Amino acid sequence: MPVIKKKKASAKKVARTKKSPKTKALALTKTKSKKPKNTAGYYECLNVCCQQGIKPKNISQVSHECKTNALAVNKRMSAQKVKAVKKIKAGYEQLGQGLDEFIKSK
Numbered sequence: 001m002p003v004i005k006k007k008k009a010s011a012k013k014v015a016r017t018k019k020s021p022k023t024k025a026l027a028l029t030k031t032k033s034k035k036p037k038n039t040a041g042y043y044e045c046l047n048v049c050c051q052q053g054i055k056p057k058n059i060s061q062v063s064h065e066c067k068t069n070a071l072a073v074n075k076r077m078s079a080q081k082v083k084a085v086k087k088i089k090a091g092y093e094q095l096g097q098g099l100d101e102f103i104k105s106k
Helices: 009-017 039-052 059-068 070-105
Strands: none
Touching: 039 059, 039 070, 059 070
């Protein structure tokens, strides 16, 4: 009589029927808080510092200071921009009044 070999289907059935919970070890990771970036302020700070001269310091020290102070520099620059906009607005109003008088005189 021939010998019939049984397939190992029972192992597959066991694997299918057993639902083992998949557990993963939770790793504690540090999450870095995202600081608001202000690249315009950073480059403006670098521009001003380089124009003034950075002789006593290294460029890396200056860039670090500009990176940490970029938001403060942006506030200062925006205040200057607001003043410039007010001056331009006043100039346009004066130009408009002058043109109005010129048109009325003709």
